[in-house]
Amino acid sequence: MELEDFYNNAKCRNVKNTTGPQRHCNYEEQPRSCRGSRCLVPITVCLGIICLLLIAGIILMYFQASSKRGYLWGPDGLFMSTELKSWSDSRQYCRDRGADLVIINTEEKQRHISSFIKERVWIGLSDIENEGNMKWVDNSPLKQGFWVEGEPNNYHGKSEDCIEMRPPDPVLNNWNDLSCSEKKKGICEK
Known part of the structure; x- marks a missing residue:
């Protein structure tokens, strides 16, 4: 109530009033x-x-x-492209989306990325500009690598200037140098 x-x-109770007449209320007349x-x-x-x-x-x-x-950013600022492209085209794909190919400069990051890739992918490392002098896409030098045994090697005299990650290999040994024209997905980082 x-x-x-x-x-x-309280006003409409049927109570005798000593100073005046009794009151009777009609509730239907009162607006709701x-x-x-x-x-x-x-x-x-x-x-x-x-x-x-x-x-x-x-x-x-x-x-x-x-x-x-065509992509969704992960909470860590990483995403994988959905298209198979050369290393340079993969890098451009990332750049078109405000990112670049991923830079892996710690063991923790190497483990993290290796935990979600299921196929070979490009990372942001190459020696395109100066053979044997590996640099990241931000031009910082390589300080720690996670190479497959025997890599980098320029297999059979081919120019292998771009770096991929290979998920079937051990987490801390899954980088391989490869011809930059090979078609792979890339890992982008914002």
Whole structure:
């Protein structure tokens, strides 16, 4: 019972009044207004539905935008391209999306990336500019490598200037030098 109804009931009780006539109330004549807790429930429900629709719209827009771009960023700022490309084209693919091929300069990062790749992928290391002098895409020199045994090797005299990761090999020994024209997916990093 609302407070307003309580006061109306108190006024309309059939009680003898010593100073005047008895009162009789007709409740049908009193307007029913939407005050207090009776209106809160529908208002709350409407606001809740509006919030849910807004959240659903935002989520839908996010996934539509992601599917148009063709990639989704991971929480670590990494993503793998979906197309097989040469090393240079893979790098350009990353750059077109505000990133570059990944730089792996710690054992922790090497382990992390190796944990989610399932196929051979390009990383941001090469000796394209100066044979035997490995540099990352940001021009920093290679300090620690995670090479397959016997690599880098320029197999059979071929120019193998770009570096891939090979997931079947051990995590700390899965880098291989390869011809830059080979087609692979690339790991991009923002």
